[in-house]
Amino acid sequence: MKYRQLTKEQFEGLHQEFAHFLATQSIDVKEWNQIKTEKPEIAEEEMNIFSDIVWNDVLTKTKYIEHFSETSANLFKCDENQIHRIAIKINWDINLLEQKGFEWLMKNPMDNSVDIFKGSKSYTKDRNKEIFDLVEKGSTISKGEIYDYFSQLIG
Structure with a gap:
């Protein structure tokens, strides 16, 4: 992980974007809930990847x-x-x-x-x-x- 995982509040604020991110990886809501329960390490990795993408985008735009x-x-x-x-x-x-x-x-x-x-x-x-x-x-x-x-x- 390049930066740090977004906070719970940040994830909630980016709920739509995160859902879209999961959709680009062919993960729907049902499958995401299953991954969180059965494979929390994979859920954590998906959240880390998304966090890095968001941070990188924000920081690239920072002047x-x-x-x-x-x-x-x-x-x-x-x-x-x-x-x-x-x-x-x-x-x-x-x-x-x-x-x-x-x-x-x-x-x-x-x-x-x-x-x-x-x-x-x-x-x-x-x-x-x-x-x-x-x-x-x-x-x-x-x-x-x-x-x-x-x-x-x-x-």
Whole structure:
């Protein structure tokens, strides 16, 4: 398995897609229920294959991810061959996880208490795997508005 199995909630949200996936393998509902009962290891493998397909599709389409903590933000732009990062550190008592703190940062990005660093690197392994690792560590997929805002500010 390349990534990780989808959660129960994710499988429920993708119920139609999973049913279609099983149908492409000529497995109907009756047979699927039988496989789950009599051959749970095969059911597990089918779920793993489907999970990898879903993750790979989502990650391939991912262009931006971000991670916020109380005093820092890491904004990433995920190109095909490189990942670009804007790291923001707040050097006073503010909480970016709260609306008030986040709004302060967006209104005062060039304040003396804000350090902003920018860098890029080539992927050291598979692009999607690196993005997946960041997501597993708490980053979320985003539309990139915050990255683009800070990218324009710092050039």
